[in-house]
Every structure is written in structure tokens, then in C-alpha cells.
Amino acid sequence: xxxxxxxxxxxxxxxxxxxxxxxxxxxxxxxxxxxxxxxxxxxxxxxxxxxxxxxxxxxxxxxxxxxxxxxxxxxxxxxxxxxxxxxxxxxxxxxxxxxxxxxxxxxxxxxxxxxxxxxxxxxxxxxxxxxxxxxxxxxxxxxxxxxxxxxxxxxxxxxxxxxxxxxxxxxxxxxxxxxxxxxxxxxxxxxxxxxxxxxxxxxxxxxxxxxxxxxxxxxxxxxxxxxxxxxxxxxxxxxxxxxxxxxxxxxxxxxxxxxxxxxxxxxxx
Amino acid sequence: xxxxxxxxxxxxxxxxxxxxxxxxxxxxxxxxxxxxxxxxxxxxxxxxxxxxxxxxxxxxxxxxxxxxxxxxxxxxxxxxxxxxxxxxxxxxxxxxxxxxxxxxxxxxxxxxxxxxxxxxxxxxxxxxxxxxxxxxxxxxxxxxxxxxxxxxxxxxxxxxxxxxxxxxxxxxxxxxxxxxxxxxxxxxxxxxxxxxxxxxxxxxxxxxxxxxxxxxxxxxxxxxxxxxxxxxxxxxxxxxxxxxxxxxxxxxxxxxxxxxxxxxxxxxxxxxxxxxxxxxxxxx
Amino acid sequence: xxxxxxxxxxxxxxxxxxxxxxxxxxxxxxxxxxxxxxxxxxxxxxxxxxxxxxxxxxxxxxxxxxxxxxxxxxxxxxxxxxxxxxxxxxxxxxxxxxxxxxxxxxxxxxxxxxxxxxxxxxxxxxxxxxxxxxxxxxxxxxxxxxxxxxxxxxxxxxxxxxxxxxxxxxxxxxxxxxxxxxxxxxxxxxxxxxxxxxxxxxxxxxxxxxxxxxxxxxxxxxxxxxxxxxxxxxxxxxxxxxxxxxxxxxxxxxxxxxxxxxxxx
Numbered sequence: 119x120x121x122x123x124x125x126x127x128x129x130x131x132x133x134x135x136x137x138x139x140x141x142x143x144x145x146x147x148x149x150x151x152x153x154x155x156x157x158x159x160x161x162x163x164x165x166x167x168x169x170x171x172x173x174x175x176x177x178x179x180x181x182x183x184x185x186x187x188x189x190x191x192x193x194x195x196x197x198x199x200x201x202x203x204x205x206x207x208x209x210x211x212x213x214x215x216x217x218x219x220x221x222x223x224x225x226x227x228x229x230x231x232x233x234x235x236x237x238x239x240x241x242x243x244x245x246x247x248x249x250x251x252x253x254x255x256x257x258x259x260x261x262x263x264x265x266x267x268x269x270x271x272x273x274x275x276x277x278x279x280x281x282x283x284x285x286x287x288x289x290x291x292x293x294x295x296x297x298x299x300x301x302x303x304x305x306x307x308x309x310x311x312x313x314x315x316x317x318x319x320x321x322x323x324x325x326x327x328x329x330x331x332x333x334x335x336x337x338x339x340x341x342x343x344x345x346x347x348x349x350x351x352x353x354x355x356x357x358x359x360x361x362x363x364x365x366x367x368x369x370x371x372x373x374x375x376x377x378x379x380x381x382x383x384x385x386x387x
Numbered sequence: 388x389x390x391x392x393x394x395x396x397x398x399x400x401x402x403x404x405x406x407x408x409x410x411x412x413x414x415x416x417x418x419x420x421x422x423x424x425x426x427x428x429x430x431x432x433x434x435x436x437x438x439x440x441x442x443x444x445x446x447x448x449x450x451x452x453x454x455x456x457x458x459x460x461x462x463x464x465x466x467x468x469x470x471x472x473x474x475x476x477x478x479x480x481x482x483x484x485x486x487x488x489x490x491x492x493x494x495x496x497x498x499x500x501x502x503x504x505x506x507x508x509x510x511x512x513x514x515x516x517x518x519x520x521x522x523x524x525x526x527x528x529x530x531x532x533x534x535x536x537x538x539x540x541x542x543x544x545x546x547x548x549x550x551x552x553x554x555x556x557x558x559x560x561x562x563x564x565x566x567x568x569x570x571x572x573x574x575x576x577x578x579x580x581x582x583x584x585x586x587x588x589x590x591x592x593x594x595x596x597x598x599x600x601x602x603x604x605x606x607x608x609x610x611x612x613x614x615x616x617x618x619x620x621x622x623x624x625x626x627x628x629x630x631x632x633x634x635x636x637x638x639x640x641x642x643x644x645x646x647x648x649x650x651x652x653x654x655x656x657x658x659x660x661x662x663x664x665x666x667x668x669x670x671x
Numbered sequence: 672x673x674x675x676x677x678x679x680x681x682x683x684x685x686x687x688x689x690x691x692x693x694x695x696x697x698x699x700x701x702x703x704x705x706x707x708x709x710x711x712x713x714x715x716x717x718x719x720x721x722x723x724x725x726x727x728x729x730x731x732x733x734x735x736x737x738x739x740x741x742x743x744x745x746x747x748x749x750x751x752x753x754x755x756x757x758x759x760x761x762x763x764x765x766x767x768x769x770x771x772x773x774x775x776x777x778x779x780x781x782x783x784x785x786x787x788x789x790x791x792x793x794x795x796x797x798x799x800x801x802x803x804x805x806x807x808x809x810x811x812x813x814x815x816x817x818x819x820x821x822x823x824x825x826x827x828x829x830x831x832x833x834x835x836x837x838x839x840x841x842x843x844x845x846x847x848x849x850x851x852x853x854x855x856x857x858x859x860x861x862x863x864x865x866x867x868x869x870x871x872x873x874x875x876x877x878x879x880x881x882x883x884x885x886x887x888x889x890x891x892x893x894x895x896x897x898x899x900x901x902x903x904x905x906x907x908x909x910x911x912x913x914x915x916x917x918x919x920x921x922x923x924x925x926x927x928x929x930x931x932x933x934x935x936x
Contacts, residue, residue, distance in 0.1 A: 395842075402838050417868050419867075419868040419871060454826045520749070521749045525746075527746075528746055596866070604901050648837070652860070656846055
């Protein structure tokens with residue numbers, strides 16, 4: 119869709135309005151609840167373990183560019199860095215995207231400042247490795263084997279190299295917490311990491327960690343939208359059972375003559 | 388007999404043996420079952436190449452993979468290109484996610500095209516690599532003006548001067564898009580190019596096995612017309628085409644390594660149950 | 672305004688852009704502290720507004736060429752991102768080289784590897800950029816060796832390591848610890864067998880028609896992938912899409928103070 123159709127316009131504006139409205143309501147003091155997310159609760163445990171073992175922490179914001187996913191990863195990493203800095207634990211953050219380097223450096227430095235440990239921050243700890251997927255993975259694997267981190271946090275966009283980093287961290291006995299919107303990498307993280315944040319929990323992470331009303335409100339707004347989507351799906355499902363369309367061609371998409379080339383599976387449908 | 392926990396080095400050695408032996412020695416393997424996505428992939432190319440509305444249109448072969456996924460994507464590319472050239476369809480190689488795709492796709496296309504008697508510039512062209520950052524606007528611009536948006540081919544020749552491109556100027560002149568990728572780059576074609584012309588363009592996807600999971604929803608909804616799933620899909624396609632290649636040879640490695648993993652998982656679980664029983668016995 | 676320039680006009684435009692950039696840079700440093708946040712908010716909003724307006728504004732024109740008054744500016748503005756990426760790459764290279772040069776100069780632990788990195792970088796730059804401008808055969812041979820011979824092979828090697836890690840991860844993780852873990856194990860087993868010829872051969876004797884076809888392992892695997900896995904991924908994608916929209920909205924409308932959600936507005 120290069121430009122919005124009328125249904126897309128209406129739906130997107132309504133969704134945005136619901137989210138913004140809930141954020142404003144939260145900022146006005148409304149109390150909001152968020153359920154326990156084990157992976158995020160484990161962050162404190164992981165940082166504590168690193169402090170006890172006297173070993174460092176690795177943060178990775180993944181292989182994305184400067185986009186929503188990576189900025190969210192950076193926000194989570196900043197929270198972790200702040201907690202680690204408070205206890206004097208070394209934090210290192212290899213960077214994939216060169217344009218992210220100054221932003222990440224500033225974020226981690228601010229985290230150290232916030233923890234009152236600005237003297238402990240070294241710009242060498244936030245370093246650019248490579249913008250080639252496997253060169254980055256090799257670099258991170260090398261860092262893990264040399265530094266023997268006690269905890270690794272992998273948040274952001276990941277591809278095939280995710281297992282390289284996670285398994286290497288497992289080899290050195292690090293506790294691992296991972297979260298990614300890349301659904302293809304979730305199984306690999308589940309097999310190799312101790313805690314995994316799946317799907318929408320990724321975007322709820324900062325709300326969970328900071329309990330900021332703005333972020334909590336945004337999350338509640340998201341939940342309301344998802345409930346509306348769920349209701350629509352259920353309604354469509356029920357109407358399809360009685361062979362009634364929900365609304366004919368709601369999104370006015372062109373008919374796809376080539377779809378007739380695809381023949382349904384035998385035995386599966 | 389107690390089954391001990393195996394050191395990871397033993398696991399790696401076993402895998403190395405299981406993968407390499409079938410590549411060196413001919414190990415017997417039953418032929419694969421042809422799954423519906425592969426069947427649809429084949430039938431789509433057959434239909435596009437015989438339908439009067441699409442048989443003279445351009446096929447865009449988008450190679451967005453690097454040397455890391457050669458075993459899967461290159462096998463798929465070779466099998467597909469052999470099919471395309473056997474149908475005498477004109478094609479263009481393109482890459483926008485990985486610059487290696489331009490070289491790997493280009494060299495494979497050159498080899499297969501030469502064998503088929505294709506001439507560069509008259510029967511096929513390599514559009515080269517474009518940076519991924521601007522791909523959305525590039526694809527949008529390509530909808531109405533392929534020559535203007537892309538500019539030159541990989542050799543620096545203006546597209547408007549290349550004979551094969553004379554009849555292909557916009558999205559409506561494209562009959563088929565085939566994406567070979569190690570990432571979810573097919574979404575760009577589906578979102579910005581596939582339905583931007585007057586008629587939708589049939590789109591096929593050749594991902595690695597891992598990326599295929601994300602593409603199944605698109606297959607179900609009809610946004611994709613077929614898919615070759617990793618090395619297995621390439622093997623199935625070679626079987627359908629009756630043209631065994633690397634994928635057919637490597638599928639033995641794939642099969643036996645899967646069996647090894649299942650066996651190791653069973654052994655691991657047996658060992659775990661034995662340990663649990665021993666611990667329960669010790670506490671009693 | 673965004674026409675491609677050549678010759679003297681190109682250099683004039685480049686010089687003009689450099690002068691404007693320097694003036695803008697100094698002007699920004701003179702902005703009072705309390706006005707910086709509103710300025711950032713305004714620029715962020717304007718930048719996002721452009722793309723949002725272009726997407727939402729009604730279009731006109733033939734069906735194959737629908738556009739509005741902003742559409743023709745999409746490509747030039749997207750080119751700005753490419754330019755910024757190029758600047759950032761220089762910054763990344765500087766960071767990398769300075770860290771490793773310092774390690775070599777101080778002969779810290781692992782300095783030899785840092786030296787290898789710097790030498791490799793120099794060789795690769797000479798080979799890959801040199802092949803575009805230097806016609807000497809040794810440059811092309813060096814490029815062939817470094818890029819096709821070394822880099823592509825190393826890339827493929829790193830990717831292959833994943834296979835070994837999958838084995839060790841699967842051996843360690845797929846244990847019957849709970850009901851969910853057992854379901855995961857059994858479905859993983861069915862899908863693994865259904866994906867390969869030798870697994871499919873186990874149930875080859877079962878006819879592929881009627882009800883019995885559902886007992887064939889490749890049909891079971893296909894069913895799990897299409898009817899269980901696919902809807903689950905779509906459901907996760909719904910949540911991620913809405914979450915991404917919410918985060919993007921917060922960033923665009925600057926609904927949180929400071930960088931990275933630190934303080935309340």
C-alpha cells in the first residue's frame with residue numbers, strides 16, 4: 119500500500135487516537151496495572167549475579183538501523199546500564215550500525231551519570247564492530263570469550279547470528295535475557311537463553327522497567343487496540359462460519375488473478 | 388546402562404561426520420515428497436510462461452543473499468534459473484539487501500544463460516545493487532519508470548539503451564517476481580511493487596528454511612503464489628524438474644543430520660530421566 | 672529543487688551546502704538550553720509529519736501513477752538518509768581504528784589481533800575501492816583474493832557454525848521438563864522429520880489420499896506450520912505492529928521527555 123485507502127486512514131487514525139488518549143489519561147494520574155513479565159524481572163537478578171561474580175555485562179541492541187525497534191532496544195539497554203553502573207559493574211555494548219554509535223554512547227553515558235558513576239564510563243565500552251552480519255557476530259563472540267561476561271542482554275533486531283552470540287554466552291556460563299520482534303529468532307533464543315521476551319512484551323519492557331505513566335498509558339492503549347482486533351477477528355470468524363462476509367472488500371484491495379495459481383494443500387485443508 | 392551427558396565437542400564431531408560423509412560418498416536416500424508450496428512454485432512459473440498475457444513480460448530475479456546462505460539460496464537460484472531459461476523468458480537480476488547478491492546472482496545467471504544460449508543485453512540483464520536504505524522509494528519510482536529509477540545496469544550502461552529493456556519500462560511490463568533471500572525482503576515487493584500497476588504481479592519467494600515461517604502467512608493469504616523452502620525446497624524443485632543438482636546431493640546430509648539431532652535429543656532425555664530416578668532413589 | 676547537478680554547478684552546490692551546514696551548526700550551538708527541547712520536538716514532528724501526510728493525503732492521477740503534492744519529494748528526502756549513513760560510516764571506522772590503534776601502541780593484551788584488524792581493513796579498502804579506479808591487475812587480483820577468496824568464505828564459515836550451535840542448543844534445551852516442553856519437543860520432532868526425505872520415507876507407505884493422508888509426516892508437519900505456527904506468528908505480528916505504532920507515535924509526538932524515556936513530561 120503506497121498510500122492510505124479510506125478504511126486504512128480511518129483505522130490508523132482511530133488506533134493512534136486511542137493510544138494518544140490513553141497516554142494523556144495516564145499522565146493525568148490514572149493508576150495503571152502491568153502484569154509480571156519473568157524475563158524483565160530477571161534483569162535485576164542477572165545484574166546482581168554479575169556484581170557477585172565480578173564479571174562484566176554485555177548489551178546488544180541488535181542489527182537494526184535507527185528505527186523504532188533499535189531505539190526501544192537502546193531504551194532497555196540504558197535501563198540495564200543504569201542498574202549495572204550503580205553497582206560498579208562494567209558494561210560493554212558492541213554496535214552494528216555506525217549511525218547508532220553516538221546515540222548509544224550518549225545513552226549509556228547518561229545512564230552512568232544518572233547512577234552517579236560518570237567517572238566509570240569509558241567510550242571504548244560502546245564500540246562499533248562492523249555492519250556486516252557475521253563480522254558483527256564474530257566480534258561479539260570474541261568479546262564474550264575474552265571478557266567472560268556474567269550476563270548478556272540481547273535486545274533488538276536479530277537474524278541468523280543470534281544463535282552464535284547466545285551459544286557463546288552459554289559456553290562461558292552467562293545468564294542471558296533476550297527479546298526481539300524478529301519472530302524467526304525467538305525459537306533460537308528460547309533454546310539457548312534463560313529468559314526470552316516474546317512479541318509485544320518487547321514494547322512493554324520500558325514501561326515495565328521504569329513504570330513511567332506515559333509508557334504505561336501507551337501500553338494500555340496498545341492492549342485496547344489489540345482487544346478490538348481480537349473482537350474483529352472473532353466476529354469475522356463467526357460470520358465466515360455462517361458464510362456471511364464481514365464487510366465486502368473492506369480494504370478495496372485488487373483481486374489477485376495469480377492467486378488461482380496456488381493450489382490448496384492435500385490433507386492439510 | 389547410564390547414558391552420560393555428552394560434551395559439546397563430541398556433538399560437533401558427530402555432526403561434522405554426518406554432514407560431510409554424504410557429500411563425499413553417495414549415500415542412498417528416498418526421493419522427497421513434493422510439498423504444496425513447491426508444487427505451486429513450479430505451476431506458477433509454468434502458467435506465467437504460457438499465459439499469453441504474461442509470457443513475454445520480464446521476470447525480476449531479486450538476489451538478496453550472501454555467501455552465508457549459498458547452500459540454500461544458490462541451489463534455489465540455479466534450479467529456478469534453469470526453469471526460467473528453459474521457458475525462454477527474459478529476466479533481470481537485481482539486489483538491494485546484500486551486495487554479494489549482485490555478484491552471486493550475476494555469476495550464476497551468466498553461467499546458466501551462456502549454457503542456454505542467452506545473450507546479455509538481449510535476453511537478460513543485471514540491474515546491479517542498490518542500497519537498502521532507499522529501496523522503498525526506489526520500488527515506488529520503479530512502478531512507472533524502470534529506466535529512470537534504476538538508471539544503469541551493473542556495467543554502467545543506461546537501461547534505456549539496453550535492447551532487452553526496450554519493452555520493459557514499468558511495473559505492468561513485469562510478469563513475475565522471484566525473490567531469493569536470507570531475510571524478509573519479499574515484503575518490499577509485496578508492499579510497494581506487486582500491486583502498484585494495473586494488474587497484480589505473481590510473486591514467488593525462495594527463503595532460507597528459517598525465514599520460511601514468516602512467509603507462510605503470505606502464502607496463505609495469496610500474496611505469494613509459491614515458495615521454495617530452503618535446501619529442501621530446492622531439492623523438491625530439482626526432483627520436479629528432473630534435474631538433480633547440489634540440493635539433491637546435500638539433502639542426504641540434511642536428512643541424516645536431522646536424524647542425528649532427534650537421536651541426541653532422545654539420548655539426552657533418557658539420560659535426564661535416569662538421573663532423576665537415581666536422585667529420587669538416593670533421597671528415599 | 673532536487674535536480675541532479677553536474678560539473679561546475681555540482682561543485683557550487685557542494686560548496687553552498689558545506690557553508691550552510693557550518694552556519695547551521697554554529698547557529699544550533701547558540702540556541703539557549705531551554706529552547707533546545709522545543710526545537711528538537713518541532714524538527715522531529717515536522718520530519719514525521721512529511722511522511723505521515725504523504726501517506727494519508729488523498730491521491731489523484733491514473734491508477735498506475737497515483738500521487739499527491741508530496742509524493743515527488745519522497746525519493747530526494749529518502750536520499751538524505753543514505754547520505755547520513757555514509758557520514759556515520761566514517762564515524763564508525765574512526766571509532767574502530769582508534770580503539771585498536773591504541774591497543775597496538777600500548778601493546779595491551781590481544782594487540783596482535785588488533786594489528787591484524789587494522790591491516791585487513793587497509794588491504795580491503797585498497798582492494799575494493801582501488802579496483803574501481805586503478806587498472807593495474809594486482810589490484811583486481813588482491814580484490815579477488817580478499818573479497819571472493821577470504822571474506823565470502825569467512826562469511827559462509829560463520830554461518831555454518833550455526834549448525835553446530837543448533838545441535839548443542841537442541842541437545843541441551845529439548846528436555847521433557849513440563850507439559851509445554853513435551854509439546855514443543857514432539858512438534859519439533861514431527862516438523863524435523865517432515866522436512867527431510869528420510870523422515871518422509873517413514874510414512875511413505877501410507878496412501879496420500881483421504882483421512883490416512885493426515886498420518887503422513889510431511890502432511891502433519893505442513894499442518895503444524897500452516898495451521899498452528901502461521902496463525903501464532905500473525906498474532907505476534909499484530910501485537911508487534913501495534914506496539915511499533917505506539918512507540919513510533921511516542922517518538923513522533925515527543926510524548927516522553929529526554930532521550931530514551933527517562934523523565935516525565
